[in-house]
Structures are given as C-alpha cells and as structure tokens.
Amino acid sequence: MTQQVEATRRVPLSRDRVLAAAVELADEVGIESLSMRRLAQELGVVPMALYKHVANKDELLDGMVDAIIAEIDPPVRDAGWKRTVRLRVLSARRALLRHRWARRVLESRTSTTPAVLGYMDSFMGMFLAGGFSVDLTHHVMHALGSRMWGFTQELFDDPANGNFADMAPDAQAAMLSEMAERYPNILKVATAASHDDGSVVGAGCDDQFEFEFALDLMLDGFERLHGQGWTSEKPAGGAAEE
Amino acid sequence: MTQQVEATRRVPLSRDRVLAAAVELADEVGIESLSMRRLAQELGVVPMALYKHVANKDELLDGMVDAIIAEIDPPVRDAGWKRTVRLRVLSARRALLRHRWARRVLESRTSTTPAVLGYMDSFMGMFLAGGFSVDLTHHVMHALGSRMWGFTQELFDDPANGNFADMAPDAQAAMLSEMAERYPNILKVATAASHDDGSVVGAGCDDQFEFEFALDLMLDGFERLHGQGWTSEKPAGGAAEE
DNA sequence: CTTGACAAGTGTACTGCGTACACCTACTGT
DNA sequence: ACAGTAGGTGTACGCAGTACACTTGTCAAG
Known part of the structure; x- marks a missing residue:
C-alpha cells in the first residue's frame, strides 16, 4: 500500500516537471515567494533534489521564461509586416499577462537563452520580410525594446x-x-482618465488601450520611416579614425 | 587621543549620510552587493545602527532613487514642449547613467515616492504647457513609460x-x-551594426543613438497627434453597464 | 553638579535563503 | 548476480534582513 502510494508519486522528477511546477507556483504565490525550498516542498521532495535537474536558481528562472515564450503564437502568415508584428506582440502580451511575474523576470534576466534568441530572430525576420533594410530593422528593434514582449513599464503599480x-x-x-x-x-x-470610476491613479485607465496606443504609434512611425527609405547617415567612412 | 579619533568619526549618522554612502557603495560594487551589513561596515557602524535612520532596506532603496532623481536638471525655460521634454529626458538619462544600478531599482520599485511623483508631475506639466489636452497627455505618459527616465530595456546586456x-x-x-x-x-x-568593430552583438551599436532615435520617433508621433487634435474616442457613456 | 530622559549605536539571535558535499538507494544493462 | 549510475536525501555553511533588549553619549531642567 505504501508501495502503491510511492508508485504513484514515483513519477520521477524531470527538468520539465520542475519547470512546470515552478511556473505554476509562481503564478499562485508570486515570483518573490518562489524559493527552491518552497518549490521542492510543492513537489514533495527535498530541496537539493532540484539541483539534479537545474544547475541553480538562475537557470530555473531562465527555464521558466523559456516556458512562457513557448506559449507565444508563431507569426501569422501572409499578412503585411505591420499586422504580423502587431498580432505577434499582442500574443506575447497575452502570454505574459497569464504569468504576471514573467515581465519582471524577463526584465531582470541578462541572459539570452535559445528561446529568447529564437523569438528575437523571428521578430527581426518579420521586418526583413516586410522589406525593411537591415539597418532600419536594427534601430526598430532597439526602439521597440521590451515592447516586443508585449509589456511596458507601468506608471503606477x-x-x-x-x-x-x-x-x-x-x-x-x-x-x-x-x-x-x-x-x-x-x-x-x-x-x-477615470470619470466614472472612483479611483485616482492607475486603475482608471485601460492598460490594454494604453499599450496598443503606444504600439501603434511606434509601428506607424516605423512605417513612415520605411516608406521614405530612411537610413541612419553614419559618419562616412570611419576607417580614417583609430 | 582615542578620544580625538572618536571625535573625528563621531560625525553622527543621519539619513542623508546613510543614503549618500549607499549611493556611493552601489556605484562602486553594484546594487546586488549592497547589503545592510556591507553598508554599515562602510560607515564604520554596526548593521542595526542603520535602522535608526531608515525603516528597512526598501526604504533605503527608495531614498537612493530619490537622491538620483534630485540630480535631474529642471525643465529648461522658454523652449517648445518638444525641446523641453527632450532635454529633460536626456538629463535624466545622464543621471541614470552615472548610477547604472538606478535603472533596475527604479524598474523594480512599485513605490511612488514624493520625488518620483514630483518628477512625473512636472513631466506632465511640460506637455500641458505645450497645449496638449489632458487626455492626450495621459496617453503620452503611458506611451513614454520608462523612457521618461531616459532608459530603455537593453536588447542584450x-x-x-x-x-x-x-x-x-x-x-x-x-x-x-x-x-x-x-x-x-x-x-x-x-x-x-558593427562593421569596423569585431564584436557581434550589442557593443557594436551606439546606445545613445538608439535611445535618441526611439525618443524622437515617439516625440514626432506625439507632435503629429497633437497637431491633428487627436482624442481617444471613448465608448459614449458607460454608465449603462454595471 | 546631579539627574534623568531621549536619541543614537550595540550585541545577540532568529528565520529564511541558495547551495556545497557526502551519502544512500533503486534501477539499468551486462 | 552485480556494478555503475542517475536520482533523491541529510547535514551544514555563509549570507541576508531585521526583531528586541541593551548600553552609551548628550543635553535640559532641577
């Protein structure tokens, strides 16, 4: 009988199970309460057991971010670059909103996991496929910054x-x-910003509206620059210096 | 003699001395190495002594941010709104770049200290003084987001x-x-992005250029919207629901 | 000059964290 | 049947923030 119980729980840990549990736990209790000890407890295991599947906590966080990135839809096909980009960003936003801790982790992570690189690569691909120059694509990516992930720094929390x-x-x-x-x-x-609603700051405004407002403002700006064949006029040459 | 030594160091702690030391220490060793213990040591004092001047570590961080905000120049006078905003943001950027940890702290802080509120208030004032509607000013603030502080999420660190x-x-x-x-x-x-320079990611690009590129893109967008008397057409009424 | 109150600084100790390291155990392929 | 190994355990360390009870230094009032 105890054998059976053990057999039931003896589904062995695995990196994926650890990551999934971590994501779930962070969803429930918040990222600041996610500790290795707590996570282990949730999995019915001793803390050090986790280290057989993730190298350390940083790697755990990286893995969690990767799991969220996997939730982002791939680019839609056969739409103009603008619509493709817009939809992709909004899909990313939905994923990040399902896991509110993800924004912070993504921000604080200096890391570039394959999943992050993959997303960025495909993101740049959308502009390039839309006929953007490599140069403009570069600046556009910088300008978007974290808005590429579907979030903005909130003014007030x-x-x-x-x-x-x-x-x-x-x-x-x-x-x-x-x-x-x-x-x-x-x-x-x-x-x-909040006529009907009694609150004073923050809650009165529609975050989704604000986000799309800013996103469209940027996309329109990109479109305009692209339309006029914008190039960053770098100081000609440069080989002269050094 | 020991008396004298003591007399010399007996410049008593004060909130300001603590904050100044914290800022300096964070500049030197990075924010992640700034602990209450380390800071106390730097001040030649026992850790708990700090708690007579700051309530806890969060308040310390808030105070540090406030100190940086105080370094931002006030708005220039008698320039158009666009130039005023631009210069202010770039001044904020300079302050934040002098203290590279400040970006992270500002991001992670949910708090709204008087200094933060004051900066935001004066920031909105620049748009309002430029003739922006309250409505547009609101959206513009959201769109700017953390760019108001002179930074953007770096693509790669x-x-x-x-x-x-x-x-x-x-x-x-x-x-x-x-x-x-x-x-x-x-x-x-x-x-x-990095012809002449051997590096592959990040270092090849000029962060300052990228920042100003994006900033100007947004300011131009704002100008256009303002010029055409943009208003967010809210769904009429709303009292009907509930 | 004493006194006693109050602010500033100290010492000790508690909890929780990430994780190193040595150990055990149960399953695998030979 | 057995050795090797992957997976799980137990103990322990150092560092963090900070509660709480203490001493000390300073200064005003008696």
Missing part, C-alpha cells in the same frame, strides 16, 4: 491605488487636497 | 558580448556558424 481605496474617506480627501497642491498635473490627468 | 570576446577564436567561429544557422536574422542585423 496597483498597490498605490489599492492603498488609496483602503483608506478612510476623510483620509482620502486629505490626500486628494494634498495632491492637488503638490502634484496638480498628476491629479488633472488622473482624474480625467 | 554586456555579459553576452563579454563572454564572446573572451572565447577562443575557434570557439568564436563555431558559435558564429551555429548562430548563422539558427539565428540568421540576428546575425545579419548584428553584423551590419
């Missing part, structure tokens, strides 16, 4: 707003009048 | 390139041919 909502009404009023005095512009902009 | 440079020539060749096979687009773009 939820907590600030959460705190506000949790405050006593009079404290809210006090804070509001203090803000009106010290940060009049923020207040103006924030309240305009 | 130095390490990858550093490793490559440190490799044996034949290993380099092997890696190159492997990359040509698996990431042909990356290779194309990267090599084009």
Whole structure:
C-alpha cells in the first residue's frame, strides 16, 4: 500500500516537471515567494533534489521564461509586416499577462537563452520580410525594446491605488487636497482618465488601450520611416579614425 | 587621543549620510552587493545602527532613487514642449547613467515616492504647457513609460558580448556558424551594426543613438497627434453597464 | 553638579535563503 | 548476480534582513 502510494508519486522528477511546477507556483504565490525550498516542498521532495535537474536558481528562472515564450503564437502568415508584428506582440502580451511575474523576470534576466534568441530572430525576420533594410530593422528593434514582449513599464503599480481605496474617506480627501497642491498635473490627468470610476491613479485607465496606443504609434512611425527609405547617415567612412 | 579619533568619526549618522554612502557603495560594487551589513561596515557602524535612520532596506532603496532623481536638471525655460521634454529626458538619462544600478531599482520599485511623483508631475506639466489636452497627455505618459527616465530595456546586456570576446577564436567561429544557422536574422542585423568593430552583438551599436532615435520617433508621433487634435474616442457613456 | 530622559549605536539571535558535499538507494544493462 | 549510475536525501555553511533588549553619549531642567 505504501508501495502503491510511492508508485504513484514515483513519477520521477524531470527538468520539465520542475519547470512546470515552478511556473505554476509562481503564478499562485508570486515570483518573490518562489524559493527552491518552497518549490521542492510543492513537489514533495527535498530541496537539493532540484539541483539534479537545474544547475541553480538562475537557470530555473531562465527555464521558466523559456516556458512562457513557448506559449507565444508563431507569426501569422501572409499578412503585411505591420499586422504580423502587431498580432505577434499582442500574443506575447497575452502570454505574459497569464504569468504576471514573467515581465519582471524577463526584465531582470541578462541572459539570452535559445528561446529568447529564437523569438528575437523571428521578430527581426518579420521586418526583413516586410522589406525593411537591415539597418532600419536594427534601430526598430532597439526602439521597440521590451515592447516586443508585449509589456511596458507601468506608471503606477496597483498597490498605490489599492492603498488609496483602503483608506478612510476623510483620509482620502486629505490626500486628494494634498495632491492637488503638490502634484496638480498628476491629479488633472488622473482624474480625467477615470470619470466614472472612483479611483485616482492607475486603475482608471485601460492598460490594454494604453499599450496598443503606444504600439501603434511606434509601428506607424516605423512605417513612415520605411516608406521614405530612411537610413541612419553614419559618419562616412570611419576607417580614417583609430 | 582615542578620544580625538572618536571625535573625528563621531560625525553622527543621519539619513542623508546613510543614503549618500549607499549611493556611493552601489556605484562602486553594484546594487546586488549592497547589503545592510556591507553598508554599515562602510560607515564604520554596526548593521542595526542603520535602522535608526531608515525603516528597512526598501526604504533605503527608495531614498537612493530619490537622491538620483534630485540630480535631474529642471525643465529648461522658454523652449517648445518638444525641446523641453527632450532635454529633460536626456538629463535624466545622464543621471541614470552615472548610477547604472538606478535603472533596475527604479524598474523594480512599485513605490511612488514624493520625488518620483514630483518628477512625473512636472513631466506632465511640460506637455500641458505645450497645449496638449489632458487626455492626450495621459496617453503620452503611458506611451513614454520608462523612457521618461531616459532608459530603455537593453536588447542584450554586456555579459553576452563579454563572454564572446573572451572565447577562443575557434570557439568564436563555431558559435558564429551555429548562430548563422539558427539565428540568421540576428546575425545579419548584428553584423551590419558593427562593421569596423569585431564584436557581434550589442557593443557594436551606439546606445545613445538608439535611445535618441526611439525618443524622437515617439516625440514626432506625439507632435503629429497633437497637431491633428487627436482624442481617444471613448465608448459614449458607460454608465449603462454595471 | 546631579539627574534623568531621549536619541543614537550595540550585541545577540532568529528565520529564511541558495547551495556545497557526502551519502544512500533503486534501477539499468551486462 | 552485480556494478555503475542517475536520482533523491541529510547535514551544514555563509549570507541576508531585521526583531528586541541593551548600553552609551548628550543635553535640559532641577
């Protein structure tokens, strides 16, 4: 009987099982609470057992990111570059939103795993296939930056707003009048962004709208540059120096 | 005599001294090596002494960020909004580049200290003063995102390139041919970006150029939208739902 | 000059982390 | 039947942040 129990759980660990469990755990408790010990416990195993499948925690994080990247849809076929890029970014965004920790990990990772490189490569491919010069593609990639992954640095994070909502009404009023005095512009902009909804910062705005607004702004800019055959005029030559 | 020594070092700690030392230490050894213990040691004091001046490490980091923000120049006067914004961002960029750890801390911080709010407020003020609608200003702020602080997520970080440079020539060749096979687009773009210089990724490109390229692309986009009186057409009403 | 209060600095100790290293164990191919 | 090995275990180390009780230095009031 114990044999059976053991037989049931004796599905041996594997790199994939470890990564999957890590992703799930991070989804549940947040990346900051994901420790090797906690993960091991979740898998019913002693912490050091994990090290037979991942070299260390950094590699674990890399693997988790790779798993998320695998969720991104491949480029659609036979659409113009703009639509292809747009859809791909939005697909990446959906994947990253399913795993909210992924943004931070991706940002903090200096690493370039094969999955990351593969995504970037195929991303550049979309522009090149659209007739962009290698030169322009390069700058475009830099300009997109992390927006290629479907996210932007949030202006305010939820907590600030959460705190506000949790405050006593009079404290809210006090804070509001203090803000009106010290940060009049923020207040103006924030309240305009949230007529019907009582919140002041952040929550009043539609992140998805903001993201697409900025993405389209950039894509339009790229289109314009491409249309006018833009080239970075580098200082002619350069062999002269040194 | 020991008295004198003590008298000399008896310049008492203060929040400002702690923050200044923390900034300096982070500049020297990197943010990941900045621990309360290490900082205390640097100040010739026992770790717990710091807690008389900062509540905890998070507050220390917040304070450090605030100190960097204080280094950003105020907006220039009597220039158009575009030039004003541009110069301000580039000033922020200079400050952040003087303290390379600041980018990460700013990114990871969910907090909104008065200094952060103040900067944002004055930033919005530049657009509003330029005649932007509150609405457009709002979206523009989101679109800028962390570029407002003068940085972008780097595509590749130095390490990858550093490793490559440190490799044996034949290993380099092997890696190159492997990359040509698996990431042909990356290779194309990267090599084009670094004709004269031997490196393959990252180092070949001029970060400052890339940053300004993207910044100007966005500012031009904003200008265009502003010129045509852009408004986000929100779904009329909304009170109907709930 | 004493005193006593309060701010600044100290010492010790706790918990949790990542992970090195030596060990055991159960399955595999010969 | 047995040796080799991959996978799991147990113990232990150093480093982190910080709670809590303590001493010390300084200065105002009696």
